[in-house]
Amino acid sequence: xxxxxxQHRRDAxxxxxxxxxxxxxxxxxxxxxxxxxxxxxxxxxxxxxxxxLSGLGAGGVIGGRVLLALAPGAVPELARGRSLxxxxxxxxxxxxxxxxxxxxxxxxxxxxxxxxxxxxxxxVRALAAGDAATVVLETDEGWLPWAVRQTRASTTVxxxxxxxxxxxxxxxxxxxxxxxxxxxxAEHVVANADDxxxxxxxxxxxxxxxxxxxxxxxxxxxxxxxxxxxxxxxDGGWRCRCGLCRPRPQWWTxxxxxxxxxxxxxxxxxxxxxxxxxxAAMAVAAAAGLGVSPEGALGAMRTVRGVAGRYExxxxxxxxxxxxxxxxxxxxxxxxxxxxxxxxxxxLAFNSDGVDGRDPSWLYDVPFDGLAGRPxxxxxxxxxxxxxxxxMAGLHxxxxxxxxxxxxxxxxxxxxxxxxxxxxxxxARRALGHRCHGR
Ligand SMILES: [Zn+2]
Numbered sequence: 472x473x474x475x476x477x478q479h480r481r482d483a484x485x486x487x488x489x490x491x492x493x494x495x496x497x498x499x500x501x502x503x504x505x506x507x508x509x510x511x512x513x514x515x516x517x518x519x520x521x522x523x524l525s526g527l528g529a530g531g532v533i534g535g536r537v538l539l540a541l542a543p544g545a546v547p548e549l550a551r552g553r554s555l556x557x558x559x560x561x562x563x564x565x566x567x568x569x570x571x572x573x574x575x576x577x578x579x580x581x582x583x584x585x586x587x588x589x590x591x592x593x594x595v596r597a598l599a600a601g602d603a604a605t606v607v608l609e610t611d612e613g614w615l616p617w618a619v620r621q622t623r624a625s626t627t628v629x630x631x632x633x634x635x636x637x638x639x640x641x642x643x644x645x646x647x648x649x650x651x652x653x654x655x656x657a658e659h660v661v662a663n664a665d666d667x668x669x670x671x672x673x674x675x676x677x678x679x680x681x682x683x684x685x686x687x688x689x690x691x692x693x694x695x696x697x698x699x700x701x702x703x704x705x706d707g708g709w710r711c712r713c714g715l716c717r718p719r720p721q722w723w724t725x726x727x728x729x730x731x732x733x734x735x736x737x738x739x740x741x742x743x744x745x746x747x748x749x750x751a752a753m754a755v756a757a758a759a760g761l762g763v764s765p766e767g768a769l770g771a772m773r774t775v776r777g778v779a780g781r782y783e784x785x786x787x788x789x790x791x792x793x794x795x796x797x798x799x800x801x802x803x804x805x806x807x808x809x810x811x812x813x814x815x816x817x818x819l820a821f822n823s824d825g826v827d828g829r830d831p832s833w834l835y836d837v838p839f840d841g842l843a844g845r846p847x848x849x850x851x852x853x854x855x856x857x858x859x860x861x862x863m864a865g866l867h868x869x870x871x872x873x874x875x876x877x878x879x880x881x882x883x884x885x886x887x888x889x890x891x892x893x894x895x896x897x898x899a900r901r902a903l904g905h906r907c908h909g910r
Pocket of ligand 1: 695696699700711712713714715
């Protein structure tokens with residue numbers, strides 16, 4: 472099992488409502504806030520502790536809601552005078568936030584929402600929990616316009632925009648236009664040159680750093696988000712007849728190398744896959760804009776080996792199980808690419824509860840054919856949907872199990888990849904953690 476103690480200690484400190492640095496050392500609460508915001512912060516913390524003690528969860532979102540209810544204008548006050556970076560996009564934002572925070576910590580303490588609470592309440596809570604001069608906030612794509620206007624962040628990192636939770640973010644172009652309106656006149660945007668919706672969103676920013684971070688999922692990038700005409704792609708990039716086209720990137724990856732202005736460095740990440748190499752390129756570009764050398768940024772980022780349980784390896788008595796999160800078509804493609812590089816047996820865990828999104832029909836947009844010939848077990852409350860999808864992809868020997876532990880027992884001892892969507896991922900993480908600790 473990988474050592475994730477610093478992460479666990481940070482989680483514990485965050486659960487206590489106390490800001491913590493990378494080593495988990497708590498820092499004292501901020502001073503110099505207005506009485507109203509200071510009182511709201513204390514009462515939010517109290518609500519959080521009560522929620523946790525009564526077994527209702529970590530309580531961070533409740534704490535943030537209480538804080539905002541008592542001090543609706545708290546965010547501009549809490550953000551004032553701090554160097555603030557927002558990280559948003561459909562996929563990769565938790566990992567990129569962790570990588571960027573690690574890079575910036577080489578210079579000074581950083582406050583961040585490492586717990587992944589990325590809506591209004593989670594962000595305000597992270598801002599209130601400490602007084603570090605530097606803040607990195609993972610930001611839900613629907614909340615980005617609010618966060619940009621409230622915090623006046625000096626840096627916004629935009630990764631990608633594709634379908635996610637269809638019942639919530641209705642269409643990509645709608646979100647892209649909301650981003651564009653909010654980012655008009657923004658100080659600095661670090662953005663993925665390969666994603667037309669992202670490019671449209673930041674054309675009005677005062678300074679733009681373009682990164683070739685790729686778009687594995689092209690279904691949502693076939694139509695121009697500005698005019699609705701077809702996007703034409705070739706080796707040189709993409710363009711639309713309206714003039715929207717791929718900007719020339721300043722940063723890109725070549726294999727495991729990162730290339731930037733007068734820079735060529737080996738990434739050598741502790742995190743697997745092409746998607747994480749792209750996330751790292753975005754984080755280095757953002758860190759460089761904030762004064763951290765690419766060498767220094769990468770040195771810190773290489774020490775990140777798991778992010779909120781993603782890519783964590785759980786060693787049970789019989790199996791070594793690596794856990795990967797895949798929550799929408801684009802991230803399933805990335806996860807399948809990651810596990811496709813190995814020939815390990817697979818467990819696919821699939822739910823459609825709450826944040827998973829209720830409609831799993833997009834499973835039919837994901838090509839599972841490449842898994843043929845591998846031992847696969849499916850589990851989760853929508854395991855039947857997955858089973859039918861895999862059958863149609865030509866996988867005829869897939870078995871089904873009641874939970875992840877039972878799924879592992881159906882597979883030969885050794886290394887296994889577990890790919891799960893959001894709530895299934897949380898359940899698998901708890902179940903596998905319990906089995907490891909119970910050895
Ligand atoms: Zn167009």
